[in-house]
Amino acid sequence: MSVKLAGDLQSGNVVIVEGNPLVVLKAQYNKSGRNAAVVKLRMKNLLTGRVSETVVKADEKMEQIILDKKECTYSYSAPPVHVFVDGDYNQYEIDAETMADVEKYLMPEMTDVVEVTFYESKPISVVFPKVIIREVEYTEPVTRGDTSGKITKAAVLKHSKYELQVSAFVEIGDKIEIDTETGEFRRRC
């Protein structure tokens, strides 16, 4: 554990607050009066997934921890957990609840290498690569002569049933790139 000034925190840093590990999602530094400054922090509790906002003086000392991380691949799901495996074939069970934001990207036999984060030896979160590729299971065809001016339409991904907005030219069976941080369509492969 190390001490870091609140003004130096960046997104991705993990700090201990009231005994809980919180990952900084966004740190917004602002000068207040005279030469003081405050930092608004948007943080996620790594144990509960709860997101909260707080404001601290920039010179406030925070307890930063460096969490263990391992590269893993998805193995299978056994509700209420998802199972991941590392390069040494160690298996890790992660509560589906804590993966709520990224569960939609899971699919059988997926080859994406994810990053599993551990707090006190317990796996607490999964981070997908910034960009993943998925197949479109269903999307409405563009109607010939449609002059409504719509440039996007809804599409459902294969396996996950996750629905997102894609460009009008995307068709069923197309592979598309998805930004896992925003959940948005990037482009057709």
Add this chain to the structure above:
Amino acid sequence: MADRWDIFCRVIDNYGDIGVCWRLSRQLHHELGIPVRLWIDRLEVLTHLCPQVRTNLGSQQVDGIEICQWESCSEETQPARVVIEAFACEIPNCYQSSLLSLHESVPNPPVVWINLEYLSAEDWVSECHGLATPGSSSSLRKYFFFPGFTTETGGLLKEAGLREQVLRYQQEFISQGSRATPDLWARLCSKQGENPLPDSQKMPGELRISLFCYQNPRIPQLLDYWSSRSAPTSLFVTHGLATNQVAKWCGHPLKAGDRLQIGALELLILPFLPPSAYDELLWSCDFNFVRGEDSFVRAQWANRPLIWQIYPQEEAAHHKKLEAFLSLYLGEFSNREAVAEFWRLWNQIPPDRSWANASGIEDAWEKLIHFRQEWNRHSEEWADRLDRKGNLANNLEMFVRKIREETSRS
């Protein structure tokens, strides 16, 4: 009886910190019936605002407020259940420990700990207002309360009836054709404000200006210009830095009570004015040059055009703050560019376009004078708009109640 509130104030420089805390204390006590204990590290500064204060007393009762020397705070001090640290001043460690013990041993009514922040018009203020800093080892959190100009912030300090008082005073002025400058000056110099209203009137075409500022290299240029204009300018020069800089321009020392005519410019050197007399000065002038936070707010309640010298910050952070306020204050005002130009010049902030192309402060001043009446009306509308957003003391009291309700529920 309401819980007592403790307000902690450290005087960093000047009178702004204690000016705000003293005003807040009085308003909480006189208007909301809250017993207030004000902790201050430099009592001698408060004596300027409130001459009844004695610097040799560890604790004293003045105007209904218990005033305590910061150093007299100890382990034996019984903390209040509502604690305000003004401008992030950090309450003493011993007090903090006692506060924590009180919070843990007697949870009801909940302890509320607030950091009253600096005033800023920037957008981020409304996003941070009311948020809490988590306690490192306990559930006692410190809430950030930001004054501001929008309903999403804590508002501005304003005593009950202030707007009506200003309007009455200014209407009286208008009905009399405005009070004569020498009479106003004599009245302000008497400090007590007890002189009878004079019969004489302000000179036709005379511009009456008050000057309260930090160090400002633009002052000589403006004084040169005002002294060379054909129309008369009466400049009320406040005590301290303003007088010192004007004296430097004159080339000889000046003291309170001095009156000098230099060309078209009449200099009226003021003593240190207590808050009520300073308010009267602001209400009486055509233009008010103000600085920092407290006088800046008072000038906005004065219905008169103001020129603000912002507190300078490292890395020019104050530039953004000035622009943020200008944007709110000027809104759709038809002469916004001219006002903004003058404010930037006064604060030595380069405008968007090339600094070299910017007009001199003399030209910028002439532009302001042309639309003085519109700016006057705009100032009244601005004060009305601020008035509708409530006031800081009431908002603070409501905030404390809200936090207590939330804490009790959780």
